[in-house]
Amino acid sequence: MTQEKTIKIEAYYRDPGLLERIAATFRRFWLDIKWMNMKVEEDGKCTVYMSIYDGSGLGNLDLSVITLSKMVDIDFVEELEGASYKEFEIKYNKMKKYEWGVISE
Amino acid sequence: MKGSELLVKSMKREGVKDLFGIPGLYNMPLYDSFIEDVESGELRHILMRHEQGAAHAADGYARATGRPGVLTATAGPGVTNIVTGLITAYQDSSPVVAITGAVNRNAMGKLSFQESDTLGVSFPVTKYAVEVKTIEEIPLWVKNAFYIASTGRPGPVVVDIPRDVQMEDIENVHYPEEAKVHYKPFKTVVNRDLVNQMALNLMKAEKPVILVGTGVAWANATDEVLKLSEFLGCPIVSTLPGKSAIPADYPLYVGAMGYYGRAEASMAALESDLLLAVGARFSDRTFTSYDEMKDTKKIFMSINLDPTDFSKGIKPDVSMAGNAKVLLGELLNTLSVMGRKKANYAWNRRINELKDYYSQFSHPSDDGHMRPWHILKALREVLPRDAIMTTGVGQHQMWAETYWENLEPRSFFSSTGMGTMGFGLPAAMGAKVGRPDKIVVDYDGDGSFMMTGNNLATAVDENIPIIAVVNDNRTLGLVRQVQDMFQNKRIVGVDYGNSPNILKYAESFGADAFEAHDYSDIMEYMRTAIKENVPSVIRVPVDKEELALPTLPPGGKLREMIVSDPRKNNKN
Ligand SMILES: Cc1ncc(C[n+]2csc(CCOP(=O)(O)OP(=O)(O)O)c2C)c(N)n1
Ligand SMILES: [Mg+2]
Numbered sequence: 323m324t325q326e327k328t329i330k331i332e333a334y335y336r337d338p339g340l341l342e343r344i345a346a347t348f349r350r351f352w353l354d355i356k357w358m359n360m361k362v363e364e365d366g367k368c369t370v371y372m373s374i375y376d377g378s379g380l381g382n383l384d385l386s387v388i389t390l391s392k393m394v395d396i397d398f399v400e401e402l403e404g405a406s407y408k409e410f411e412i413k414y415n416k417m418k419k420y421e422w423g424v425i426s427e
Numbered sequence: 428m429k430g431s432e433l434l435v436k437s438m439k440r441e442g443v444k445d446l447f448g449i450p451g452l453y454n455m456p457l458y459d460s461f462i463e464d465v466e467s468g469e470l471r472h473i474l475m476r477h478e479q480g481a482a483h484a485a486d487g488y489a490r491a492t493g494r495p496g497v498l499t500a501t502a503g504p505g506v507t508n509i510v511t512g513l514i515t516a517y518q519d520s521s522p523v524v525a526i527t528g529a530v531n532r533n534a535m536g537k538l539s540f541q542e543s544d545t546l547g548v549s550f551p552v553t554k555y556a557v558e559v560k561t562i563e564e565i566p567l568w569v570k571n572a573f574y575i576a577s578t579g580r581p582g583p584v585v586v587d588i589p590r591d592v593q594m595e596d597i598e599n600v601h602y603p604e605e606a607k608v609h610y611k612p613f614k615t616v617v618n619r620d621l622v623n624q625m626a627l628n629l630m631k632a633e634k635p636v637i638l639v640g641t642g643v644a645w646a647n648a649t650d651e652v653l654k655l656s657e658f659l660g661c662p663i664v665s666t667l668p669g670k671s672a673i674p675a676d677y678p679l680y681v682g683a684m685g686y687y688g689r690a691e692a693s694m695a696a697l698e699s700d701l702l703l704a705v706g707a708r709f710s711d712r713t714f715t716s717y718d719e720m721k722d723t724k725k726i727f728m729s730i731n732l733d734p735t736d737f738s739k740g741i742k743p744d745v746s747m748a749g750n751a752k753v754l755l756g757e758l759l760n761t762l763s764v765m766g767r768k769k770a771n772y773a774w775n776r777r778i779n780e781l782k783d784y785y786s787q788f789s790h791p792s793d794d795g796h797m798r799p800w801h802i803l804k805a806l807r808e809v810l811p812r813d814a815i816m817t818t819g820v821g822q823h824q825m826w827a828e829t830y831w832e833n834l835e836p837r838s839f840f841s842s843t844g845m846g847t848m849g850f851g852l853p854a855a856m857g858a859k860v861g862r863p864d865k866i867v868v869d870y871d872g873d874g875s876f877m878m879t880g881n882n883l884a885t886a887v888d889e890n891i892p893i894i895a896v897v898n899d900n901r902t903l904g905l906v907r908q909v910q911d912m913f914q915n916k917r918i919v920g921v922d923y924g925n926s927p928n929i930l931k932y933a934e935s936f937g938a939d940a941f942e943a944h945d946y947s948d949i950m951e952y953m954r955t956a957i958k959e960n961v962p963s964v965i966r967v968p969v970d971k972e973e974l975a976l977p978t979l980p981p982g983g984k985l986r987e988m989i990v991s992d993p994r995k996n997n998k999n
Contacts, residue, residue, distance in 0.1 A: 334609035337558065339546050346551060388735045394555040394575060394610045 326356070326375045327383050328405035333396045335368035340395055347390050348374055351382035357407070371407070428600055430562040431456035431593040434526070435464060437569035440602060443497050445471045445488065445860050447481040451501025452541065453528025456593035473860060473889050478505050480853035480882040482512020485523045486583075487854030490671075490840045491815060492861040493645070495522040495576045502529050503541030506587075507548060511847060513583045514552035518844025519668060520641060522581035524572050525549075529558070531591040545587040554582030555610075562595040566602045574606035579613045580733045581645060613732050615749030617757050624745050625703070625728055626761040629659055632701035632726070634774045638684070638713070639665040642706015642732055642751050643672035649836045651755035652705060653677060658762055660771040662778050664692040666713045667828050669706070671839040675832035681778060684985075685713040687825035690788070690977045691781040693985040698777070701726040706751045708733075709740040712843070716984040717741055730754045788976070788990040789829065796970040797946065799826035799898070805946040806868070806896065807832050809953045814838065814866040815858050819851040819875025822904035825975035827870050838865075849878030855893040856886055866957055869895040873929065874903045880932065886962035887937040893963075894956045896949075899929055900969040907971065912993065913980050922971065933964035941965045 333340055341360070348355060358372035376383050391399045419426045428436075434457055438446075450458045464470035475481040478500045485496030500509050506527050516523040529535070530542045549556035555575050559568050565588070572584040629635055643652055649672050656663050656679050664684045665673055673680050682689030684696050696702060702725055707713065709729075714720045717740050720727075727743040729736070734748035747754050790800050803826060812834045818824040818841040833839040840858065842850035855869035869876075876897050886893055898904075903921040910918045933940040941952035943965055956963035977988040 339550065339556075339558075342547070343550055350551075385735075385738050388738055392613075392733070392735055394608065397609055 324383060326373060327387065328371070328373045328402045329387060330400040330402055331370040331372070331390065331396060332398050332400075333368045333370065335362045335366045336395065340368065343393060344370065344390065347393070348386055351386040351389075352378040352380050353382060353386055359407070359410075428597055429456070429460060429593070430565055430588070430595045430597065431460040433562065433565045433597060433600060434569065434588065434593065435460045435470075437566045437602065438497070438526070439464070439469070441569060441573040442494065443470070445473065446497050446499060447473045447475050447484040447488075447857065448499035449475060449478055449481060449501070449505060450499075451503075451505050451528065453502040453530060453590045454499050454505070454526065455501075455528070456590060457499060457526065457528065471860070473856075473885060473891070475853065475885050476881040477879065478508035479512050479849065480856075480879050480885070482509040482523065482525065483515065483847075483850050483853035483879065484857030484860070484882075485525070486512060486516040486519075486521045486850075487817060487840060487857030488861040489516070489521045489523055489581070489857075490854070491837060491858035491865075493647075493837070494861075495524050495573055496857055496861070497524045497526070499526045499528075501541070502527065502545065503543045506543045506545045510548055510552055513549065513585070515842045515845040515847040515850060516583040517552055517554065519842065520581050520645065521583070522576040523583040524576050525583065525585045527585055527587045528593070529587045529589040532560075532589045533591075535589070545585065549585040549587075552583070553585050554580075556585035556587065559586060559588045559592055562592055562597045563601075565592070566600070567607060570603055571606045571608040575608065575610055579611075613734065613748060615753050616747075617749075617754070618747065621745060621747050622754075622757050622761050625747070625758055626765055628701060628726055628728060628745065629661070629703065629762065630766055630769065633771065634698060634700040634777075635659060635661045635771070636695055636699035636702050637661055637663045638669075638696065638702055638704040638707050639663055639672050640669040640704065640707020641666070641671065643669060644706075644837055646706060646732070646751040647836070648706070648752040648755055649673065651752055651759060654759055655755060655762075658759065659769050660775060662695055662775065664696050666707050666710065666843070668841065668843040670828065671833060672706075672836050674834045674836075676834060679775070681782070683828050686715055687828055687975055687978055688713075689829050690785040690988055690990050691778070693977070693988060694781050695778055697723055697985055699723075699725055701728065704729045704731065704743070705755065706731060708736040710844075711740070714740065714985075715979055715982075719984040719986065785990060791992075796973065797967065799823070799969065799973065800830045801946055802898070802949060802967055802969075803827065803830040803870075805949040806870075806953060809950045809957075810868065811866055814868060815840070815855070815862065817841065817851045817855040817858060817867070817869050819869075819871040820846045820848045820905075821872040821875055822900070822908060822973065822975040823870060823872040823875075823898040823969075825905070831870070848872075848875040851875055851879075852893070852895055853879050853882050855895070856882060856891045859891050859893050867893045869893055871895055871897050872904060873897055873899040873901060873923065876929075877927075883933065883936040883938055883962060883964070891962065892960045894953065895964045897929055897964060897966050898969045899966050900971045900973065902971045904969075904971065904973070905975060908974055908978070909981065912974070912978070912989070929964065929966045936962075939963040943967045
């Protein structure tokens, strides 16, 4: 049985509640998220790529994806075969640290 | 125009006439804006005694009318109090719209007074929850909420509106004609090949059975199911909630099957060579063991609105997604072109054998106590054909499952997916508000009744003449029964003492109260309650040792069902 799936979610972004509901769907099926990438356009169109992993062995991958496909704000979900990804690099000039309410520069 | 006024106008445009709720700081602007509508009678506000009751009432209203039930609650405790009602509506696919007030936008996230993360608590228990962020959005999101709640697979929707958005002013109001949201109600696709395949399978089957679920009631497809059954000489079984879709006196209806279902109905489903489910998911309450069902090697076919149900439990051999009324209509046309009617004599003889065999267990005689089957029979004798019954959760609910004969579609409502004790009374109130022309009875247990019984005050104040029949066994009977039968009689944490006196409790609210000593009392008091037309409570003492049968050991298979009291050697 497949243990991992890479999916593309095409959705409408209203607020971060979208991500919350996507994550909750997988949590409820005892699945894990290995990596994800999300981008929101000006008009709210949102594309999420993510890899979901069945560590519990409960076999819920298919059911989770079809369940996700009927969620308000989600237009469709695609399952991508043979997908690969490149890690992206973050560049910055300065860092400010927040640790348990304490801010340091 | 103020945001809250815009809210009221938008709700009225959706046809809202009745609203259940409790005000607080954050939904008070809404209340302030509907005073005139309440005074003119355009809107009815029903002040419940607990927000859970408001949510169940809206749910009962929706189940009885087919239109969304509406409630309002304030932020914080008001919102958290509706959670149980929302999940109950969600599990049973009932359209409910909750308008909740939220703290001001600039107060959010700051642990301000009564701040609740309303979306956070609502997402897992609703079909959708939305924060209205600006006054301009109010009309659209009210429209969207009703659209989402009532189309596709119905369900609850929360519209959360910050107080300051309700207080803002707007000059140019635009009411959208249509919903605009990224959401698609499930499609109905008529696929000729699949229709033909279903028809052929049904013609070939020698022992077919139709399993009816709540989807049949929501789609108003009772006539089509009955026509199909008649054409094929095909027995019907149902899920527990699906019972509401089929008149109990239809001759080929065998009853509700499943965990506490009628033995003959479960056996018919097991022995069948083809099972066509309509508007029913194969829930773990109906098919207690998927392996057991698969082992029967029958053909499974399914007509269901939500295609994702085909991926759960048992994958049907042939499935069609869509509206049950439309798809059954197509199936009926195809069958009538295809062939002659069938009678399936041998199979129906077998069904009658099963009915006869199990009837010896299902109607035990009195042993110094009133018996539930007889209590429900007495009620049936006095209640009109179209009376509505709601239930609590427990043994009494299971007795209603097996023995209550509902005779019209949409007349039996119970919390079946969630099993929420306390559903019965407020749901009955909601049903009565939605259908004042019907007699509405809450058939309840003492434990369940006490969970939301405070709303009796509302029934009296607001003149909502429901009749509660409380099976008072002074115990959490269904839990007690599991301890008794399957946990070595280790009975713990279930039996109540003498408090309260249910009659005095009811009277203290101003309801009429009756103590039934025998079946003729039940009938007489019911007649009186109907005639008096005021909220009434009939207390019916039930023995705590009484069992809800058939039952199964937890996790058991339908074939393991226990049909007679194992504590006694005789059949009864
Ligand atoms: C809110 C809630 N709490 C607990 C349960 C677990 N439970 C299921 S049935 C039952 C007993 C119900 O007692 P009562 O309403 O008196 O009905 P009876 O079984 O005695 O007929 C309990 C506690 C539940 N279903 N709902
Ligand atoms: Mg009880």
